[in-house]
Amino acid sequence: MAVEIRLSAAEVARVRLAVSPLAETVLGVRAALGVGGHEVHxxxxxxxxxxxxxxxELPLLRTLLEGCLPSFLFPVPQxxxxxxxxxxxGLRAADPAYVTAECAAALGARAGELPGPAELLGRVADALTRCHVRLVAPHWGRMRAVLEADLARRAVALVDGGVEGLFAQLxxxxxxxxxxxxxxxxxxxxxxxTVEAGGHGLVLMPSVFGWPNVIVDYSPRAAASIRYPASGVGLLWEQPRPSSAGLAAVLGRTRAALLAELGEPxxxxxxxARLGVTPGAVSxxxxxxxxxxxxxxSRTGRTAVHLRTRTGTALTAQPSD
Known part of the structure; x- marks a missing residue:
C-alpha cells in the first residue's frame, strides 16, 4: 500500500530530523521476537x-508487536x-481513548485480550524500560553514533538540495x-x-532496527513521521578483530585500553568509569x-568527546602475531 503524506508550504518549512531511543527499543524487541527484523541484526x-x-510481560509484548504496530508506541520526539x-x-501520558482506538485498529479482535488503557500503558512502559536497559542501552553508544552520523548526512543533503534533495536520498x-x-x-x-500532517509538519527519523524498511505513522496525533533505514547499519554489529598482543607493551595497558574503548564517541x-582510573589520568x-x-x-561547551582516528582504528585492528 502506498501512503501519501500531504504537506502545505508551511508544513514543508517544519520538516525536521530526530532520533528516537524509545522507537529503537520497540523495534528491537520486535526483531528479537522474530518479527520484522533483518539478517543484519x-x-x-x-x-x-x-x-x-x-x-x-513477554505475552503482552507479543500481542502488541507481532502484527501491525499501534501508533501510540511511537510518540514523535520533541x-x-x-x-x-x-x-x-510521553508514552505513559498518552490519551487513553487514543490508545484504545489504536489497539483496535492494529489488533482487531485481539485488542479485547488487553487490559484497560491505564493499566496497559503502565505495564508496557515498565516492560520497555527493562528491555531498554538490558537489550539496547549496552549498545546505545554505537547505535547513537550511527544515527547521529545519518542525521549529519541528511542535514548536508538539505543544505545542498533543499527538501527535495533531502527526500531524494531517504x-x-x-x-x-x-x-x-x-x-x-x-x-x-x-x-x-492518505495522511494529513494537520499543520504540524513532518519528522524524519533514521532507524537501526527498522532497517531496511520505511515505517510511516498512518494516524499521527501531531506531526506526521517517517522512520527510514539509517545508513551504516551494516557495520554496526561487526566485531573488531583482536588487537595486537604487543600493543599494550608499546603504548602501555591504559592507553591500549583507551584505544579499544574509543570505537564509539x-x-x-x-x-x-569504564577503565577504573581517574579522569585526570584519562586526560x-x-x-x-x-x-x-x-x-x-571535539568539544561542545564544557563537554569533550573523544574518538579513535582511522590510524588508531587500524592499529587496534591488527591481528595478533
Whole structure:
C-alpha cells in the first residue's frame, strides 16, 4: 500500500530530523521476537532472545508487536535526540481513548485480550524500560553514533538540495512530487492511504532496527513521521578483530585500553568509569594519544568527546602475531 503524506508550504518549512531511543527499543524487541527484523541484526538477536525470554510481560509484548504496530508506541520526539526517559514519560501520558482506538485498529479482535488503557500503558512502559536497559542501552553508544552520523548526512543533503534533495536520498520507496510525499509499500499494490500532517509538519527519523524498511505513522496525533533505514547499519554489529598482543607493551595497558574503548564517541568521565582510573589520568593519556594522531577530540561547551582516528582504528585492528 502506498501512503501519501500531504504537506502545505508551511508544513514543508517544519520538516525536521530526530532520533528516537524509545522507537529503537520497540523495534528491537520486535526483531528479537522474530518479527520484522533483518539478517543484519542476527548477532544482536541471538544475544537478545534469551534475555527477552525471561521478561515477565513477554505475552503482552507479543500481542502488541507481532502484527501491525499501534501508533501510540511511537510518540514523535520533541527534540533532535531525546532521552529514553523523556520519551517514556510521553508514552505513559498518552490519551487513553487514543490508545484504545489504536489497539483496535492494529489488533482487531485481539485488542479485547488487553487490559484497560491505564493499566496497559503502565505495564508496557515498565516492560520497555527493562528491555531498554538490558537489550539496547549496552549498545546505545554505537547505535547513537550511527544515527547521529545519518542525521549529519541528511542535514548536508538539505543544505545542498533543499527538501527535495533531502527526500531524494531517504529511500528508493520515498518520492516527493508537487507538495506530496509518497511512500510506496510492498504489500497490497494499488491501495493508497492518505495522511494529513494537520499543520504540524513532518519528522524524519533514521532507524537501526527498522532497517531496511520505511515505517510511516498512518494516524499521527501531531506531526506526521517517517522512520527510514539509517545508513551504516551494516557495520554496526561487526566485531573488531583482536588487537595486537604487543600493543599494550608499546603504548602501555591504559592507553591500549583507551584505544579499544574509543570505537564509539565517549567523554572523559565515561572513559574513567569504564577503565577504573581517574579522569585526570584519562586526560593525560588522551593527550599522548592525540599527539600521536590516534585519537581526536571535539568539544561542545564544557563537554569533550573523544574518538579513535582511522590510524588508531587500524592499529587496534591488527591481528595478533
Amino acid at each position: 542476527r548477532s544482536w538477536v541471538r544475544e537478545a532472545q534469551p534475555v527477552l525470554a525471561a521478561e515477565s 527534540e533532535r535526540l531525546p532521552a529514553f526517559d523523556t520519551e517514556l514519560a 529511500h528508493a520507496d520515498v518520492v516527493w512530487r508537487d507538495g506530496e510525499l509518497v511512500v510506496h509499500g510492498r504489500r497490497r499494490p494499488g491501495a493508497v492511504w 565517549l567523554s572523559t568521565p565515561d572513559l574513567a 593525560q593519556h588522551l593527550g599522548a594519544l592525540r599527539g600521536a594522531g590516534l585519537v581526536t577530540t
